[in-house]
Amino acid sequence: MAPMTSALLTRDVSADLEADIAKFDEVLGAYLEGRMDEDTFRIFRLNNGIYGQRQGGHNQMVRVKAPYGSITPAQLEMFGHVAETYSRGWGHLTTRQNVQFHFVELGRVPALLRDLAQAGLTTREACGDTVRNITGCHLAGACPFEVLDISPWAEAAFRHFLHHPYAQRLPRKFKINFSGCVTDCGQAMFNDIGVVAVSRPLPDGRTEAGFRVFVAGGLGANPHAAQALEEFTPRDQLMATLEAVLRTFDHYGNRDNKLRARMKWLVDTMGVDELRQRILKERKLLVASSSWPGGIPAVVQELGDAPAGVAGVSAPTPVGAPVTLRLSPGDPFKRWEAANVVVGVAKGTVSAIAYARLGDVTAAQFRELAAVQRELGASVRITNRQNLVFRDLSAEQLPVLYRRLEAIGMAEPGAELARDVVSCPGADTCNLAVTQSRGLADDIGKALEKAGLADIGGVRVNISGCTNSCGQHHIADIGFHGAERRAHGRPAPGYQLLLGGHVGQTEVVFGQRALRLPAKACAEATVRIVGRFAEERLAGEDFATWLERAGGAKAVGAGLSDLDDWPAPEERPDYYIDFDETGPYVAEVGAGECAGA
Numbered sequence: 001m002a003p004m005t006s007a008l009l010t011r012d013v014s015a016d017l018e019a020d021i022a023k024f025d026e027v028l029g030a031y032l033e034g035r036m037d038e039d040t041f042r043i044f045r046l047n048n049g050i051y052g053q054r055q056g057g058h059n060q061m062v063r064v065k066a067p068y069g070s071i072t073p074a075q076l077e078m079f080g081h082v083a084e085t086y087s088r089g090w091g092h093l094t095t096r097q098n099v100q101f102h103f104v105e106l107g108r109v110p111a112l113l114r115d116l117a118q119a120g121l122t123t124r125e126a127c128g129d130t131v132r133n134i135t136g137c138h139l140a141g142a143c144p145f146e147v148l149d150i151s152p153w154a155e156a157a158f159r160h161f162l163h164h165p166y167a168q169r170l171p172r173k174f175k176i177n178f179s180g181c182v183t184d185c186g187q188a189m190f191n192d193i194g195v196v197a198v199s200r201p202l203p204d205g206r207t208e209a210g211f212r213v214f215v216a217g218g219l220g221a222n223p224h225a226a227q228a229l230e231e232f233t234p235r236d237q238l239m240a241t242l243e244a245v246l247r248t249f250d251h252y253g254n255r256d257n258k259l260r261a262r263m264k265w266l267v268d269t270m271g272v273d274e275l276r277q278r279i280l281k282e283r284k285l286l287v288a289s290s291s292w293p294g295g296i297p298a299v300v301q302e303l304g305d306a307p308a309g310v311a312g313v314s315a316p317t318p319v320g321a322p323v324t325l326r327l328s329p330g331d332p333f334k335r336w337e338a339a340n341v342v343v344g345v346a347k348g349t350v351s352a353i354a355y356a357r358l359g360d361v362t363a364a365q366f367r368e369l370a371a372v373q374r375e376l377g378a379s380v381r382i383t384n385r386q387n388l389v390f391r392d393l394s395a396e397q398l399p400v401l402y403r404r405l406e407a408i409g410m411a412e413p414g415a416e417l418a419r420d421v422v423s424c425p426g427a428d429t430c431n432l433a434v435t436q437s438r439g440l441a442d443d444i445g446k447a448l449e450k451a452g453l454a455d456i457g458g459v460r461v462n463i464s465g466c467t468n469s470c471g472q473h474h475i476a477d478i479g480f481h482g483a484e485r486r487a488h489g490r491p492a493p494g495y496q497l498l499l500g501g502h503v504g505q506t507e508v509v510f511g512q513r514a515l516r517l518p519a520k521a522c523a524e525a526t527v528r529i530v531g532r533f534a535e536e537r538l539a540g541e542d543f544a545t546w547l548e549r550a551g552g553a554k555a556v557g558a559g560l561s562d563l564d565d566w567p568a569p570e571e572r573p574d575y576y577i578d579f580d581e582t583g584p585y586v587a588e589v590g591a592g593e594c595a596g597a
Contacts, residue, residue, distance in 0.1 A: 049123025433465030439579020514557025
C-alpha cells in the first residue's frame with residue numbers, strides 16, 4: 001500500500017477552521033473589552049486549544065493537534081514559522097502527539113490560528129472538556145506485526161469527532177487511542193477508549209481482522225487500567241462503538257466534581273459490568289441518531305487498512321520485544337542504525353527515529369526536517385516519546401537521512417532508549433507543577449551520558465512535575481513525580497520515585513512507589529538503577545522481570561536510601577533551589593486549566 005500521509009492530510013477543513021477562527025476573534029474582542037467574564041472566556045479559550053501559563057497575564061500556550069502524529073512537510077515548515085514568529089523559537093512535541101508553543105501573546109492568537117489553517121492544522125478541541133487529539137502507533141502502516149493499519153481509522157475518528165455536538169462540553173476531557181496489534185506501541189491501555197487491532201478465527205478456518213475496545217482507563221493521581229468492553233468488535237461496528245462510549249460518558253459522568261469526572265471513575269461508581277451494559281445498549285439504539293457512524297468509514301474504504309506485512313528480504317525488527325541493546329563504540333552511523341532504525345516492513349522499507357531532546361524542536365530544525373522529508377519522499381509522525389519517525393524509506397536512503405539529521409543535532413543514537421528521558425513542561429510553564437521536571441530530565445540525561453549508560457536499552461525514564469502524570473511517570477520503568485519536601489524548616493524540591501511501570505500485550509502495570517528523594521539526588525538514583533539493571537539482567541530480560549528478581553520497587557529503593565538525605569541549607573544551598581531557578585524553592589500552584597484539574 002502506498003504511503004497514506006499526504007492523502008489523509010488533504011482533508012478539506014478550511015471552511016470549518018475559518019469559522020472557528022472568526023468566532024475566536026469575535027469572542028476575544030468581547031473579552032478584552034470587558035463584555036465577557038473570565039470564566040466564560042476561559043472555557044471558550046480551552047476548547048480552542050489555548051491555555052494560560054503560570055506566568056499569568058496574556059501569556060498563552062497553544063496546542064496544535066497532529067492526529068495519530070502524522071504531519072506533512074508544509075506543516076513542519078508552519079511549525080517553524082510559528083515558533084519564531086509567535087513563540088520563543090522552538091516548539092515542544094508531547095506524549096500525545098501534539099505540538100505546543102509557549103509564551104504566545106493572547107492578542108496574537110487569531111493570526112497564529114490563521115497561519116496554522118493554511119497548512120490544514122487546528123487547535124480546536126486540543127484542550128478543554130472535549131475529545132482530545134486522536135493518538136495512535138507511530139509505526140502504523142509500517143509495522144511488520146500489525147493486524148490492521150489503524151491510520152485511516154484514527155483519521156476517521158478525528159474527522160467524526162471534530163466539532164461533534166457530543167464532543168464539546170463533556171464532564172471532563174476524553175482521550176482515544178489506537179494500536180495496530182497487542183504490542184500496543186500506541187499505549188491504548190490507559191485511555192478513555194483504547195482500540196487495539198486483533199483477529200479472530202472463523203468457522204471456515206479463515207480469520208477476521210477487527211478490534212478489541214478497552215474503556216475507562218486513565219493516569220493522573222489515581223491511575224486506572226482500561227477494561228475490555230467485549231471480546232471482539234467488527235470493523236463495521238467500531239465507529240458506532242466509539243460514539244456509544246462517548247455518549248455514555250456524557251450521560252453519566254460526574255459534572256459536579258472535576259476531581260471525579262473522568263470516565264475511569266464510572267468503573268468505581270457503577271461497576272464495570274453496568275458500564276459495559278450501558279455502552280452496548282447505547283450502541284444498539286444509536287442507529288436512530290442522525291450522527292450514527294455505522295459501517296466502514298469512507299476514508300477507510302478509500303485508503304484501505306490492510307497491514308503492512310513483512311518483507312521477505314530481511315528479518316523484521318522485533319518491535320516491542322525486550323531489548324538487550326547496549327551500543328558498541330565505533331562508526332557513528334552504525335550506532336545510529338542499530339538503535340534508531342526499524343527494518344523489515346512492507347516492500348522492504350524501513351523507518352528511522354529522529355531524536356528530539358526533551359521533545360524540543362527549533363524553528364531551523366522544523367524547516368530542515370521538512371526539506372529532508374520532501375527529498376526522501378518519506379512520511380513523518382510524532383512518537384509518544386516526543387521524537388519524530390521517518391517512514392517509507394529504503395535502506396539506501398538511511399545514510400542521507402543520518403547525515404541530514406546529524407547536521408541539525410537530531411541523529412543521537414538511542415532515541416527512545418535510556419538517554420531519551422521524557423518530561424512534561426513542569427513548572428517552566430504549567431500552573432499545576434510543583435517542580436522543574438524539564439530541568440531534572442536534563443540532569444538525568446547528562447548523568448547517564450557521563451556514566452556511559454545512555455545507550456542502555458530496555459529502560460525508560462519519565463518525569464512529571466506533579467502527580468497528574470502528564471509525563472506518564474506511572475507507565476515508565478523509572479518514573480518520577482514532583483513533590484514539595486521540607487527539610488531543616490525549609491521547603492525544597494523533591495520527587496517520588498516509582499519503578500516497574502509498563503504497557504504492552506493489552507496489559508498495563510503502573511509503577512510502584514520506591515522512595516522519595518531530593519530533586520538534586522534523582523540523577524544519581526537513576527544512574528545507580530540503570531547501572532545495576534545493565535549489570536545484573538539476563539539475556540533478553542526486560543526491566544520489569546529484572547525488578548521482580550531484584551525484590552521489587554521497595555527493595556531496590558531501599559538500596560538508595562542513603563540518597564534521601566537533606567544536608568543543611570548552608571552546606572548545600574543547591575538542594576533548596578530547583579533546576580533552572582535562581583532563588584529559594586517555593587511550590588507555587590495556580591488554578592489548573594488543561595492538565596490534571
